[in-house]
Amino acid sequence: MPDNPGILAGVRVLDFSRMLSGPYCTMMLADHGAEVIKIESPDGDTSRSNGPYRDDDPDHLWAGYFVSLNRSKKSIVLDLKSAEGRDAALKLAEDADVLLENFRPGVMERLGLGYDDVAEINPKLVYASISGFGNPRNGESPYAKWPSYDVVAQAMGGLMSITGPDAATPMKAGPGVGDIFTGMMMAFAIVAALRHAEHNGEGQFIDVAMYDAMVSLCERIIYQQDIEAVLPVPTGNGHPLLAPFGLFPASDGFISIGVVDDAFWQALTTAMDMPGLADDKRFSDKAGRRENAALVNDIVKGWTTRFTKAELATKLGGKLPFGPVNNARDIMEDPHVAVRGMLAELAHPIPGAKPWTVAANPVRFSKTPAPSLKAAPVLGADNSRYLEFCSRSDKT
Structure with a gap:
């Protein structure tokens, strides 16, 4: 052919x-x-x-x-x-x-x-x-x-x-x-x-x-500086505007989570078997989670570290933006690839x-x-x- x-x-x-x-x-x-x-x-x-x-x-x-x-x-x-x-x-x-x-x-x-x-x-x-x-x-x-x-x-x-x-x-x-x-x-x-x-x-x-x-x-840093008059700086594996968003530890590596709206936050708290978090006024909307980002991320880290990447994939995959941190070997063995x-x-x-x-x-x-x-x-x-x-x- x-x-x-x-x-x-x-x-x-x-x-x-x-x-x-x-x-x-x-x-x-x-x-x-x-x-x-x-x-x-x-x-x-x-x-x-x-x-x-x-x-x-x-x-x-x-x-x-x-x-x-x-x-x-x-x-x-x-x-x-x-x-x-x-x-x-x-x-x-x-x-x-x-x-x-x-x-x-x-x-x-x-x-x-x-x-x-x-x-x-x-x-x-x-x-x-x-x-x-x-x-x-x-x-x-x-x-x-x-x-x-x-x-x-x-x-x-x-x-x-x-x-x-x-x-x-x-x-x-x-x-x-x-x-x-x-x-x-x-x-x-x-x-x-x-x-x-x-x-x-x-x-x-x-x-x-x-x-x-x-x-x-790097377009984000330009509008941030313009609108907020705050100089953007490194935020580690988090996000300056969203939480929880970034890298979180698993028992055998790391995974990524991206909660960009309230529905994903509710899905995460359900998967964590912590429904009270969804109703907590400190975390119930994006503005609150941003204001309390350190606390939100600590809570999520405390939960994710109890499970392997594969276990977290079963709990979170398809329910909210989630993915394991892959190295080259992982990528070469991934069925998606x-x-x-x-x-x-x-x-x-x-x-x-x-x-x-x-x-x-x-x-x-x-x-x-x-x-x-x-x-x-x-x-x-x-x-x-x-x-x-x-x-x-x-x-x-």
């Missing part, structure tokens, strides 16, 4: 990005059928050398970091600092729909591959730029020339200011949210700009700053080698299923295809 082409089949993307934000963006596009041509330096994307590596990969050719983010893409090697490399990139751009880069502002211009250079030869091209603090075209940040990674975006964009056990202990989020959320926002922007290009025949420049994306992600197909196997290019298991794409289309995922490319694997025939207009 032939593979599904995907909803983005026919879209050709030149991917000049590296590390996480850009590759995550183009991963989202490749997962749904876009032809993503990864343009790498002779040394390759930095993430190729970041690990981790399996024991059956003694030459360290297949870093997990690279394998997961660059699946289903093509790879060509160009020295963009050379005239030949620049000319080849421009030739490829003639027939591309999208160009993505995540260098600091000014780098692509110095290489002769800036938006104005490329738009001159392909006015319909969508040119997407990810950077730490945005492109000067849309307002020059005082930090425009600063390098940035996820940890910087999380810090400056507000996420760390509300993450951690208390106000004195800000913390970064576990995953690279500063990169990943920025990449997701850019994937949305690219698809929106492609729609405009299809209808109007004109491409455009897209600019997403990691700092800006984090401000958008299996039935939803959230673990994907990537066949290894070497015959007989063990496939990789990666997190699958979560987006599901009823009419246009995503194609099966392919392995990440060997560095320069597609040189002969694209560098010899880069002037072809057909997108195969």
Whole structure:
């Protein structure tokens, strides 16, 4: 049975990005059928050398970091600092729909591959730029020339200011949210700009700053500061506006509960076999529970700690927002993950080698299923295809 082409089949993307934000963006596009041509330096994307590596990969050719983010893409090697490399990139751009880069502002211009250079030869091209603090075209940040990674975006964009056990202990989020959320926002922007290009025949420049994306992600702290004039700070595993809401101990780990309205509070007190709590005026509505949050949370903690996560799932699952705190092993063994197909196997290019298991794409289309995922490319694997025939207009 032939593979599904995907909803983005026919879209050709030149991917000049590296590390996480850009590759995550183009991963989202490749997962749904876009032809993503990864343009790498002779040394390759930095993430190729970041690990981790399996024991059956003694030459360290297949870093997990690279394998997961660059699946289903093509790879060509160009020295963009050379005239030949620049000319080849421009030739490829003639027939591309999208160009993505995540260098600091000014780098692509110095290489002769800036938006104005490329738009001159392909006015319909969508040119997407990810950077730490945005492109000067849309307002020059005082930090425009600063390098940035996820940890910087999380810090400056507000996420760390509300993450951690208390106000004195800000913390970064576990995953690279500063990169990943920025990449997701850019994937949305690219698809929106492609729609405009299809209808109007004109491409455009897209600019997403990691700092800006984090401000958008942390929208709650902006309206809190505006409306309440209270500086939001870390609240541990609780919530500044709701109770009980957050993390609670079980006898063998932790579970999460989210009581956002009075009906869920009543369901919880019933499950706890404490019906009097539902009628207690201190806790009977959201305002009261917020005012007495410490007491509410202590009562719930005292109850949850008596049971295992599985026992609490039986008592609370389906009755109110509830979930156990899963680690990677728990996730890989969860029936939800299996039935939803959230673990994907990537066949290894070497015959007989063990496939990789990666997190699958979560987006599901009823009419246009995503194609099966392919392995990440060997560095320069597609040189002969694209560098010899880069002037072809057909997108195969």
